[in-house]
Amino acid sequence: MFGKIHEVYSSISGEGISQGIPTVFIRFAGCSLRCGKTETRALWCDTAYALGPNQGEEKSLETVWNELVTLDSHHGYQVLLTGGEPLEGKNRDLSVAIAKRIYEHRMNFGRPYPAPRVETNGSEQITDDSFFVFTMDYKLPGSGMEDRMNQENFRILEKRHNSLDEIKFVVRDRIDFDRSIEVIREQKIQTNILYSPVHGEVDAKELVEWIKVDNPPKCRLSLQIHKVLWGNQKGV
Template sequence: MFGKIHEIYSSISGEGISQGVPTVFVRFAGCSLRCGKTESKSLWCDTPYALGPNQGETKTVSNIMDEIETLDKNHGYQILLTGGEPLEGKNRDLSITIAQTIFSYRTKHGKPYPTSRVETNGSEKITLDPFFIFTMDYKLPGSGMENRMDSENFQILEKRHNSLDEIKFVVRDRIDFERSIEVIREQKIQTNILYSPVHGEVDAKELVEWIKIDNPPKCRLSLQIHKVLWGNQKGV
C-alpha cells in the first residue's frame, strides 16, 4: 500500500484542544476542495502547496512508519494525519493502516497518544474506528464549499461520543458566524467546537465578541500558534 505524502515533520500542535502538544505531522497530498476561492476573493487554504494529488512523494506504509520512528524514537508524540485531505481517495486506506499500526503498538506497550488525530475537511465520511480522533471542518458559506459537506458526519460524531473529537468553523464574516449557530442548533451538536477567523478578513477580537454573546456549548476560539511562533512557514 502506498500514497502521496507531501511532508512528515515534528512540531507542536498549533490549534484546537491539543494545541501545544508535541506532534508528528503526516501531510497527505490531494484535496478536491478550494476553500474561499470566489470571483472576488482569494483561496484561504493554509497549505495550497499540498492540494494537488500529484504533489509530494509516493511512500509506502513502511516508509512512513520509518520516518515517524526517526522523528519520535520514544513513541511519545501525538500523531496527526492532515493534508491535503487524509480521507480522500487512496489516502483513506493509508490513513487507516497507519492509525491501526500506531494504535496497536502503543496500546500494547503502554505508550501515550495511541489514537491518531485526523484533520478532515468535512466532505469525506468519518468513521466509528477507535484508532482515530477527528478534527472535522464544517465549511461555511464564505468558503464556497458548504454544499460539499457530508451531513451524516454529525450523526457519526454523536455515535462516537469521543471527548477529544472537535468540529472546526472557519469564519470569514458575520454571515458565516450566524450560519454556524444555525448548524449547531439544527444538528444539536455536543462535540467540542472550534472557531477560527480567516486571516486578514475577520478580526479575532471581533469573533470573540460574537462567541461571547451566543456562547455555543463546548466552544472555544482557536488561533494558530505555530503562525505566531514561526510565521507562515512550511514544516513547523
C-alpha cells in the same frame, strides 16, 4: 499500500484542543476542495502547496512508519494526519493502516496518544473506529464549499461520543458565524467546537464578541500559534 505524502515532520500542535502538544505531522497531498476562492476573493487554504496530488510523493506504510519512528523513537508524540486531505481517495487506505499500526503499538506498550488525530475537511465520511480522533471542518458559506459537506458525519460524531473529537468552523464574516449557530442548533452538536477567523478578513477580537453573545456549548476560540511562532513557514 501507498498514499501521496507531502511531508512528515515534528513540531507542536498549533490549534484546537491539542494545541501545544509535541506532534508528528503526516501531511498527505491532494484535496478536492478549494476553500474561499471566488471571483473577488482569494483562496484561504493554509496549505495550498499540498492541494494537488502531484505535490506529494507516493509512499508505503512501511516508509511512513519508518519516518515516524525516526522522528519519535520513543512513541511519545501525538501523531496528526493532515493535508491536503488524509481521507480522500487512496490516502484513506494509508491513513487507516498507519493509524491502526500506531494505535496497536501504543496500546500494547502503554504509550501516550494512541489514536492519531485526523484533520479532515468535512466532505469525506469519517468513521466510528477507536483508532482515530477527529478534527472535522464544517465549511461555512464564505468558503463556497458548504454544499460539499457530508451531513452524515454529525451522526457518526454523535455515535462516537469521543471527548477528544472536535468540529472546526473557519469564519469569514458575520454571515458565516450566524450560519455556524444554525448548524449547531439544527444538528444538536455536543462535540467540542472550534472557531477560527479567516486571516485578514475578520478580526479575532470581533469573533470573540460574537462567541460571547451566543456562547455555543463546548466552544473555544482557536488561533494558530505556529503562525505566531514561525509565520507561514512550512514544516514547523
